[in-house]
Amino acid sequence: METVFDGHNDVLLRLWRNSREGSDPVDEFTGGTKKGHIDLPRARQGGLAGGLCAIYIPAGELVLKEPDSRGRYTTPLSPPLERAPSLDIALQMAAIALKLERAGAWKLCRDSADVAGAMATGKFAAVLHMEGCEAIGADLAELEVFYAAGLRSLGPVWSRNNIFGHGVPFAYPMDPDTGPGITEAGRALVRECNRLGILIDLSHITEKGFWDVAELSDQPLVASHSNVHAITPVARNLTDKQLDAIKESNGLVGLNFAVTMLRTDGRDKADTPIDEMIRHIDYLVERLGVDGVALGSDFDGALIPQAIGSAAGLQNLVAGLREAGYGNAELAKICRENWLRVLRSAWHEKPAA
Numbered sequence: 433m434e435t436v437f438d439g440h441n442d443v444l445l446r447l448w449r450n451s452r453e454g455s456d457p458v459d460e461f462t463g464g465t466k467k468g469h470i471d472l473p474r475a476r477q478g479g480l481a482g483g484l485c486a487i488y489i490p491a492g493e494l495v496l497k498e499p500d501s502r503g504r505y506t507t508p509l510s511p512p513l514e515r516a517p518s519l520d521i522a523l524q525m526a527a528i529a530l531k532l533e534r535a536g537a538w539k540l541c542r543d544s545a546d547v548a549g550a551m552a553t554g555k556f557a558a559v560l561h562m563e564g565c566e567a568i569g570a571d572l573a574e575l576e577v578f579y580a581a582g583l584r585s586l587g588p589v590w591s592r593n594n595i596f597g598h599g600v601p602f603a604y605p606m607d608p609d610t611g612p613g614i615t616e617a618g619r620a621l622v623r624e625c626n627r628l629g630i631l632i633d634l635s636h637i638t639e640k641g642f643w644d645v646a647e648l649s650d651q652p653l654v655a656s657h658s659n660v661h662a663i664t665p666v667a668r669n670l671t672d673k674q675l676d677a678i679k680e681s682n683g684l685v686g687l688n689f690a691v692t693m694l695r696t697d698g699r700d701k702a703d704t705p706i707d708e709m710i711r712h713i714d715y716l717v718e719r720l721g722v723d724g725v726a727l728g729s730d731f732d733g734a735l736i737p738q739a740i741g742s743a744a745g746l747q748n749l750v751a752g753l754r755e756a757g758y759g760n761a762e763l764a765k766i767c768r769e770n771w772l773r774v775l776r777s778a779w780h781e782k783p784a785a
Contacts, residue, residue, distance in 0.1 A: 434750045435551065437768040438483035439686030439726055440561070440635070440657035442733030443470045444525045445488050457528045458535045469731035469742040472537065475556060478746035481768070482541070482550060482557025484585050484656060487525045488733070489518045489566050491592070496602055496692065496700055503697055506603040510592040513566040519574060522567035526581050529560055540582045544776045551768075559775070561633070561656075564590030564599075570617045572624050579628055584779065586625065587633035587656070588618055589641070591668070596621050597641045604698030605665035608674075613640035622648050631778035634658075635668070635688075635728070642674055651778045652683035657728030659685075659693045660715045666698050672719065679720045682777070684770050686728020687713055689736040702738040706752040709737065713753065713766070722762050726770040 446468045447457040464473040470480070491513060497505045533540040538558045539550035550557035560582040568574045575583075591599040596618035598611045614622070614637075622645055625632050632649055633656045634642050646653055655678065661669035670678075670685065678685060688694075691704040694712060716725045729736070731743060739748055753763060776782075 433479045433747060434763050434767050435481045436479050436727060436746050437481055437547070437551070437557065437771045438731070439728035439771055440486060440688070441470055441483050441729060441731040442486050442488055443468065443731065444485050444528055445490065446732045447528050448521070448525050451528065458532060458537055461532060462535070462537045469736070472556060474742050474744040477744040478742070480743045480746055482547060482559070484559045484561040485529065486561045486563040486733070487522050487567070488563040488590065489513055489521050494602070499604070499699070503699070504604060506606065507601055509599060509601050512593050515566060515569055518566035522562070522578070526560065526578065529558065530581065532558070542582050542584060543779060544772060544781055547772060547775070559584050562586040564592070564594065564636070565596055565621065566594050568621070570595055572621060575621070575624060579630065583630065584775070585631035585633060587636055588614060588621055590636050598638045599636050600638055600667040602692070603667045604692070606667040607639070608661065608667050608669070608671065609639040610667055611638050611640065613638060613644035618644070619648060626650050629778060629780040631775060639671070639674065646677055646681070652774050653678045653681040654683045654774055656686045657688040657730045659688050659712045663712055663715060664693055664696055664698060666693055668693055675716070675719045679724050684724045684726045684774050685716055685720065686726045687716070688734070689729045689731070689740060690734035691737060694737070700735055702735055704737040706737060706739050706749055709749060710752050710756050714756070722765050723770060725766050727767065
């Protein structure tokens, strides 16, 4: 079995939502559930040893606009959120992450030694991520608090606008150059992430925002859960020019399992074959080299191929990659080693010996 460290999931969102209806997050995560994609039993079955676990502030359910007769759709951006209620929800999700750690359900990892130690002992290695920074004010005071709580990765925006920058809509076909880039507050956020050692994730941001961060940041460029625009021209996917910049920075792209970002027709259909996932990985490997390709499933945040189903089905993708000619060393990089390399760099750690 190939061990996987995954670059993006929304398990904290699912646990938070269910806790509001009376579910206990520890019991749901450790005991197993039919809900969503990730719990400990299914993670162990599929070889999922850990990943970046997102704090994401929902604003109702995202419903993709129905395609027109030519298969085109443009889902309007979600409206901006206010900081105070966003902060309340973010703190509640962080509290769930800390509660899981206290209960021994996972290890909340603050450096690569924590990740390595958790994976070596069979404990789920969770890295706290923030997907859209609506909970953080322009003075960045909240960032210090979340960093102390374990935050080690963030995306300045989700697919909506905030005080830090602008997001891309869910739309097909559409170029990611959909609006302005980061604001002055966004520039201050990037500089502070560089100082603290917090990974900056460029999934969901406009192309202009991508280039703004690329110009300002001292980190490898990372899109934790994005795919290839040349194959699937949704606004969320990356152009060849963006991929080239990611390669130049020694960054990476994590393959998003969302079927709308895999299929050439951009449709939301679960009967998407694993071959479509491998097609994107092949393209990314050709463009970035194998050192720049990883996994960013979007478990618990998207409709994924039914051939994967949940974390329990990860080895089906591994098997498909083996059949496509990927060897053990390449699979180790794609499944975990590339993520660990990039995290060490963003976190100001020395390269592994």
